[in-house]
Amino acid sequence: xxxxxxxxxxxxxxxxxxxxxxxxxxxxxxxxxxxxxxxxxxxxxxxxxxxxxxxxxxxxxxxxxxxxxxxxxxxxxxxxxxxxxxxxxxxxxxxxxxxxxxxxxxxxxxxxxxxxxxxxxxxxxxxxxxxxxxxxxxxxxxxxxxxxxxxxxxxxxxxxxxxxxxx
Ligand code: ROI
Numbered sequence: 436x437x438x439x440x441x442x443x444x445x446x447x448x449x450x451x452x453x454x455x456x457x458x459x460x461x462x463x464x465x466x467x468x469x470x471x472x473x474x475x476x477x478x479x480x481x482x483x484x485x486x487x488x489x490x491x492x493x494x495x496x497x498x499x500x501x502x503x504x505x506x507x508x509x510x511x512x513x514x515x516x517x518x519x520x521x522x523x524x525x526x527x528x529x530x531x532x533x534x535x536x537x538x539x540x541x542x543x544x545x546x547x548x549x550x551x552x553x554x555x556x557x558x559x560x561x562x563x564x565x566x567x568x569x570x571x572x573x574x575x576x577x578x579x580x581x582x583x584x585x586x587x588x589x590x591x592x593x594x595x596x597x598x599x600x601x602x
Contacts, residue, residue: 438503441542442474444572445498445513446555446564448535454494455479455600457520457534464516465498475499477567479600485561486529494599497539497567506541510551513538539564545579554578559587562596
């Protein structure tokens, strides 16, 4: 049975192998998925690494997409893009990565299983997620179980986060 389309928000992040290029290529790959239609794409943001400090700065962005894929179907597609774009990860927890694609929100759903946690676990404390999200989402958006986007942004310091480009 085809599903009614929902709005999903996808977080993109990279700090290796030309991160701006990684995000541009990833964006095109997501747009090319069948069952996914881009609605909005934030500016690109540069932020200091959360986690071990001895790694390059990150470039992050958020996409709003309408999708008819299931949450796990979308996850599989995003993981395939991560792999096909040569994702490199050191074994280090919170270490550098070529490409990270996270489902931040999937409509109003709350999901918690072995594969997927939605809303994304760390998103409400991460400036590099909340600010790009707020750029493209309605300010009154409810993050299920966490509160209203505007309030979460107001409570989150920018920590040097800067916009680097408009795409
Ligand atoms: N830090 C920043 N600034 N941006 C990220 O996307 C990011 N992703 C991660 C960890 C390693 C937690 N740190 C990050 O996965």
